[in-house]
Amino acid sequence: MEFLRDPISFIGNWLEGLLLGWKMAPSAATALIQLLGAFIVGTFSLALVIFTIWVERKLYARIQDRLGPNRVGPWGIFQTFPDMIKIFTKEYITPDGADKVVYNLAPILTVSAVILLWAVIPFARTVVGSDVNVGVLYIVAVGAIGTLGIIMAGWSSNNKYALFGAFRTISQMVSYEVPMVLALLVPVLLGRTMGINSLVEAQTVWFAVLSPLAALLFFFSAQAEIGRAPFDLLEAESELVAGYQTEYSGLKFGMFYVGEFLHAFTVSALTASLFLGGWRGPGAEQWPILGMAYFFVKTFIVYFFVIVLRITMPRLRIDQMLNFNWKFLTPVALVLLIATALVEKGLQLVGQDSMVLRTVVHLGMNLLIVWGTVEILRRSARKERQRVSEPRPVAIAPQTQASD
Amino acid sequence: MDPLQIIFFIFAVITLVAAFLVVTAKSLVHSALWLILALFGVAVLYVLLDAGFFAAAQVLIYIGAIAILFIFAVMLTRKDLRDAGSQQNGTWPLAAVLAVVLFAGLFFILSSWSSFGMPKPDMPAGANALSDLGLALVSANAYLLPFELASVLLVAAMIGAIYVSLIKK
Amino acid sequence: MIPLSWYLLFAAALFCIGLFGVLSRKNAVAILMGIELMLNAVNVNLIAFWRYLAPAGIAGQAFAIMVFAVAAAEVAVGLALIISVYRRRDTVAADEIDMLKW
Numbered sequence: 013m014e015f016l017r018d019p020i021s022f023i024g025n026w027l028e029g030l031l032l033g034w035k036m037a038p039s040a041a042t043a044l045i046q047l048l049g050a051f052i053v054g055t056f057s058l059a060l061v062i063f064t065i066w067v068e069r070k071l072y073a074r075i076q077d078r079l080g081p082n083r084v085g086p087w088g089i090f091q092t093f094p095d096m097i098k099i100f101t102k103e104y105i106t107p108d109g110a111d112k113v114v115y116n117l118a119p120i121l122t123v124s125a126v127i128l129l130w131a132v133i134p135f136a137r138t139v140v141g142s143d144v145n146v147g148v149l150y151i152v153a154v155g156a157i158g159t160l161g162i163i164m165a166g167w168s169s170n171n172k173y174a175l176f177g178a179f180r181t182i183s184q185m186v187s188y189e190v191p192m193v194l195a196l197l198v199p200v201l202l203g204r205t206m207g208i209n210s211l212v213e214a215q216t217v218w219f220a221v222l223s224p225l226a227a228l229l230f231f232f233s234a235q236a237e238i239g240r241a242p243f244d245l246l247e248a249e250s251e252l253v254a255g256y257q258t259e260y261s262g263l264k265f266g267m268f269y270v271g272e273f274l275h276a277f278t279v280s281a282l283t284a285s286l287f288l289g290g291w292r293g294p295g296a297e298q299w300p301i302l303g304m305a306y307f308f309v310k311t312f313i314v315y316f317f318v319i320v321l322r323i324t325m326p327r328l329r330i331d332q333m334l335n336f337n338w339k340f341l342t343p344v345a346l347v348l349l350i351a352t353a354l355v356e357k358g359l360q361l362v363g364q365d366s367m368v369l370r371t372v373v374h375l376g377m378n379l380l381i382v383w384g385t386v387e388i389l390r391r392s393a394r395k396e397r398q399r400v401s402e403p404r405p406v407a408i409a410p411q412t413q414a415s416d
Numbered sequence: 417m418d419p420l421q422i423i424f425f426i427f428a429v430i431t432l433v434a435a436f437l438v439v440t441a442k443s444l445v446h447s448a449l450w451l452i453l454a455l456f457g458v459a460v461l462y463v464l465l466d467a468g469f470f471a472a473a474q475v476l477i478y479i480g481a482i483a484i485l486f487i488f489a490v491m492l493t494r495k496d497l498r499d500a501g502s503q504q505n506g507t508w509p510l511a512a513v514l515a516v517v518l519f520a521g522l523f524f525i526l527s528s529w530s531s532f533g534m535p536k537p538d539m540p541a542g543a544n545a546l547s548d549l550g551l552a553l554v555s556a557n558a559y560l561l562p563f564e565l566a567s568v569l570l571v572a573a574m575i576g577a578i579y580v581s582l583i584k585k
Numbered sequence: 586m587i588p589l590s591w592y593l594l595f596a597a598a599l600f601c602i603g604l605f606g607v608l609s610r611k612n613a614v615a616i617l618m619g620i621e622l623m624l625n626a627v628n629v630n631l632i633a634f635w636r637y638l639a640p641a642g643i644a645g646q647a648f649a650i651m652v653f654a655v656a657a658a659e660v661a662v663g664l665a666l667i668i669s670v671y672r673r674r675d676t677v678a679a680d681e682i683d684m685l686k687w
Contacts, residue, residue, distance in 0.1 A: 039419075111445075114445075114449065144468060145468070145546060146468055146469050146472050146546065149469065149472040149473065149476065150472050152476055152480075153472045153473075153475040153476035153479075153480060154475075155480075156475065156476055156479060156480020156481070156484075157475070157479065157480070159480065159484060160452065160479065160480075160483065160484065163484065163487055164449070167445060167487070167491065175491070179488075182484065182488075186481075186484065189480075206546075418586075420586075420587060421586075421587055424587050424591065428591070428595045431595075431599065432595070432598055432599065432602065435599055435602040435603065435622050436602055438602075438606060438618055438619075438622065439602060439603075439605055439606030439609070439610065439615070439618075439619060439622075444612060444614065444615060447615055447618060448618070451618050451621065451622075454599075454622065454625070455621075455625065458599075458625050458628070458629060461592070461595070461629060462629075462632060464587070465592070465632050465633060465636045466636060467632050467635075467636065467646070470628075470632060470646075470649060473650075473653060474628075474653075477653055477656075477657055478621075478625075478656075481657065482621065482656070482657060482660045485660055485661065485664055486614065486617070486618060486660075486664070488664075489614050489664040489667060489668060490614055492668055492671070493614065493667060493668060493671040493677045503610055503611055503612060503615060504609045504610065504611065505609060505610065505611045505679070505680060507608065507609065508605075508608075508609035510608075511604075511605050511608035511609040512605055512609070514604070514605075514608065515601040515602065515604050515605040515608075516601070518597075518600075518601050518604060519597055519598060519601040522597040522600075522601075523594065523597065526590070526593055526594075526597070527590075531589065531637075531638070532588075532589065532590045532593070533588045533589065533590045534588060534589050534637060535586045535588055535589075536586060536587060536588075536589075536636065536637060537637065537640060539640050540640060540641045545640075545646065548643055549643055549646050549647070549650075552643040552646075552647060553647065553650070558643065558647075559643070559647040562647065562651055566650075566651055566654040566655070567654075569654065569655065569658050570654055570657065570658050572658075573657075573658035573659075573661050573662050574661065576662050576665070577661040577662050577664075577665035578665075580662070580665040580666055580669050581665040581668050581669055583672075
């Protein structure tokens, strides 16, 4: 029964008892169990990718009115395994003049930056890798390491198209970090803490209900941050060959590929934790295993939306993408952050503590900002329409004299 | 030699070796990459000093932004794709002597200070360094003014950097 | 236990390496890298002193945050200046940027 209630902690305690019974020093036993935990979290996230790649390919295919993988196993579940074997056995072709150490280090850095994120995501109330009290800051910092891996990949390939692709990728990722961090600060303001497990515990009302605009902002900037459609011009096969990944083959390319899919899933897990209440649900406090179930259900729902967004929207050009960031997302994020801070302080000064009032006020403020933004966009669109619909001068060919 | 001391040794040596390679590497991009390793080593030392917030801020600010700026600047300011010749200018022996003399001088002055070898005191009970810092940065009789000035400085730097590097038609 | 002296000596060594970099490198960007090392050494010193001498106070931490902000601002403006100089003079070697106009 205890095992059913909380399997991970049960196994951890049992292992610790076993090691102490073998007369191991307590600090060494704790260190060993933590090392084992880190190994399990990393491997689990990579194993999850095998499943999510199948989910994505099947959904992609069905929306495009075709079948998707359906040969290897029932409904093609095992399709990822032959793909993995194919990538493992491909030859590594290192370009001439490439910087060997940097070239080999780049995919490792990119994948590590994603797996490191799994250390702070809480699966249940008692199942979290490492509950640092600066979890949100840790997330942003680790995301910055990913950009480093990409620029190392682009530069060390000794290929100017890879370098250009890396520059474009970096400019996109660094630009979209700004609204992402600003949107991440809204749950920090609402939950009064930066640790992710504490934020999940503070969500008696989901933050997506308290501040839907912040959830949407985080969701969209995170899509651009990980290079997912419609912001996926970084891997636009028809434009830059394969961008910064051009010169990579075999498992090195496989690591980039896996890193990208894992990043999409990780960002869905983060959205679910920070905005949709994470492992919260009826009965999740007493039964951590229920908490894990809720967490995964919410993550897969968000991941479903990520996939649908990828399939249904056309790709943005780089100038459209940067305009969208700097002229739309960042001002809205700034206004939202300032308004949320003012409302929180106002509620604190007035002394109101009831959750219902807080929800109503924050929701109202969000809808006000959305309405204001839509009005501004509508006016500028009307001005643009008027400018375009004015009669334009038409060139008339000069009448030539008919002469002979 | 307890585990914390071992960790300190390892990362201090890594950081110092990386810093030395920063200032002596032939290729500038390698210099930038060694700088990233040195900055990361300093972040680990912050964790050893119970300043987890500063470790995360170090990785975020230095490695996530400043190091990438350095790499971009190196790539945008090279005439051809290879670095030619030595990267040290003519006065490097004098600079080395000066650095060693400075280190010896600092060591000498510090070692005659009474608390030089003091052990680490425990954190005062109930102290939450993170929230204390946050409150101090916004309270008017603590560090509000430097905080606001720092934000004005950052905005000025942002505008200045954009303006200086605009290509004027 | 790690005595304070280890941190101070480490910071002094990092500072001196940064100083060597500033004084002996040709490329202006490399000089800026040396300056970054020096700023990091100063930050380590500040945080070590905060932790060992006044862990209940805030002064060391606040000072360190200011140094973070100033370092970021300085690198941004410095690199923008270097890129602008490169566009005019086609060189970033510090020895060759020594005349205002020729």
